[in-house]
Amino acid sequence: METTFRLPFNSLHGQHDSLEVEMMKLVKEVYQSNWFILGERLQKFEKEFAAYSSVNHCVGVGNGLDALKISLKTIGIKKGDEILVPAHTYIATWLAVTELGATPIPIEPEQNGFNIDTLLLEEKITSNTKAILPVHLYGYPCKMDQLMAVANKHGLFVVEDNAQAVGAKYKNKMTGSFGHINATSFYPTKNLGAFGDAGAICTQDQTLAHKARLFRNYGSAVKYENDLEGYNSRLDELQAAVLSLKLGYLERWNKERLSLAQYYSTQLSGLEDILTPTYSSEVLPAVHLYVIRTKKREQLIQKLNNASIQTSIHYPIPPYAQKAYAHLGIDINRFPLANQLAKECLSLPLYPGLTNAEQDQVIEVINSR
Numbered sequence: 047m048e049t050t051f052r053l054p055f056n057s058l059h060g061q062h063d064s065l066e067v068e069m070m071k072l073v074k075e076v077y078q079s080n081w082f083i084l085g086e087r088l089q090k091f092e093k094e095f096a097a098y099s100s101v102n103h104c105v106g107v108g109n110g111l112d113a114l115k116i117s118l119k120t121i122g123i124k125k126g127d128e129i130l131v132p133a134h135t136y137i138a139t140w141l142a143v144t145e146l147g148a149t150p151i152p153i154e155p156e157q158n159g160f161n162i163d164t165l166l167l168e169e170k171i172t173s174n175t176k177a178i179l180p181v182h183l184y185g186y187p188c189k190m191d192q193l194m195a196v197a198n199k200h201g202l203f204v205v206e207d208n209a210q211a212v213g214a215k216y217k218n219k220m221t222g223s224f225g226h227i228n229a230t231s232f233y234p235t236k237n238l239g240a241f242g243d244a245g246a247i248c249t250q251d252q253t254l255a256h257k258a259r260l261f262r263n264y265g266s267a268v269k270y271e272n273d274l275e276g277y278n279s280r281l282d283e284l285q286a287a288v289l290s291l292k293l294g295y296l297e298r299w300n301k302e303r304l305s306l307a308q309y310y311s312t313q314l315s316g317l318e319d320i321l322t323p324t325y326s327s328e329v330l331p332a333v334h335l336y337v338i339r340t341k342k343r344e345q346l347i348q349k350l351n352n353a354s355i356q357t358s359i360h361y362p363i364p365p366y367a368q369k370a371y372a373h374l375g376i377d378i379n380r381f382p383l384a385n386q387l388a389k390e391c392l393s394l395p396l397y398p399g400l401t402n403a404e405q406d407q408v409i410e411v412i413n414s415r
């Protein structure tokens with residue numbers, strides 16, 4: 047489907063090709079076990095992922111959106127509640143909020159970054175505010191100290207959307223371990239990707255973990271006894287087996303992603319009209335996307351495409367400007383920074399297996415404008 051480009055925007059070959067024999071062995075094992083849902087492979091992965099994430103509990107679910115939704119449901123979010131969310135994010139963050147009947151309150155991004163501006167949180171808090179839902183966008187951690195301080199001061203829950211940042215650290219602490227209950231996605235192209243849909247909830251709190259576990263399985267802990275009005279959203283045995291194997295390589299892949307990002311940034315620094323991503327020395331990013339900003343985006347995309355290099359945009363239309371949310375009646379002009387990001391962001395190819403020589407092709411086109 048995307049083979050028309052000499053250099054695709056993304057490729058999973060670098061991760062998967064060398065794992066094929068091991069992977070097929072796992073698939074066969076799951077096949078022969080004849081046990082596909084809520085089995086020992088999920089229990090094993092949940093233990094491993096909790097340990098990796100420095101949390102006490104991990105609950106595997108069907109996908110990242112469900113992980114967010116069940117996290118919010120678990121802390122009791124309901125109609126009328128207000129949740130502070132980034133204005134600039136993937137729509138899934140907002141969909142989890144609105145599906146529960148709660149109201150997303152958009153917060154502008156930082157001046158020179160992509161993440162939620164923690165200095166703007168406090169002025170948006172009302173008596174209806176229940177939680178803050180930060181997103182570690184593109185794999186770069188939010189300013190969690192400031193964010194947790196605001197949450198603690200006002201008695202708010204924090205639910206991290208860690209879908210793009212598995213393996214990232216803020217002040218030496220894993221993202222996805224700060225909030226009361228946190229969600230992540232194992233969508234195939236995420237830093238840790240399954241062979242289909244999958245997601246997880248992480249928390250330090252045993253009571254919240256237990257409740258989330260009920261919600262993902264029809265509200266039931268004992269077969270045919272339903273304590274809560276639950277969902278059907280489980281991480282299946284095949285995905286759990288795949289994720290266990292891939293988790294062993296995640297640190298290596300994340301290191302590679304970071305070094306590829308650093309190579310781009312070094313080579314593209316100082317170019318007129320190109321802003322490369324910056325981050326403070328207190329964070330270790332788990333680079334998910336390498337996103338530059340340029341006022342001449344269309345022109346640059348065309349040039350790269352002409353050189354058979356594929357790019358992508360994350361994200362061209364902010365959630366508040368989507369047709370799906372016309373009914374929220376949000377005044378788009380209130381978010382100049384998020385609007386600007388939607389116009390200027392451009393994602394360049396970055397994935398384990400990409401070579402510096404391939405990056406040079408991209409860099410050369412950008413340099414030769």
Ligand SMILES: *Cc1c(COP(=O)(O)O)cnc(C)c1O
Nearest residue numbers: 109110111136138139209231233
């Ligand atoms: C991918 C993603 C999600 C949703 O994950 P799915 O597994 O696709 O449901 C949520 N939030 C963010 C920021 C994401 O990037």
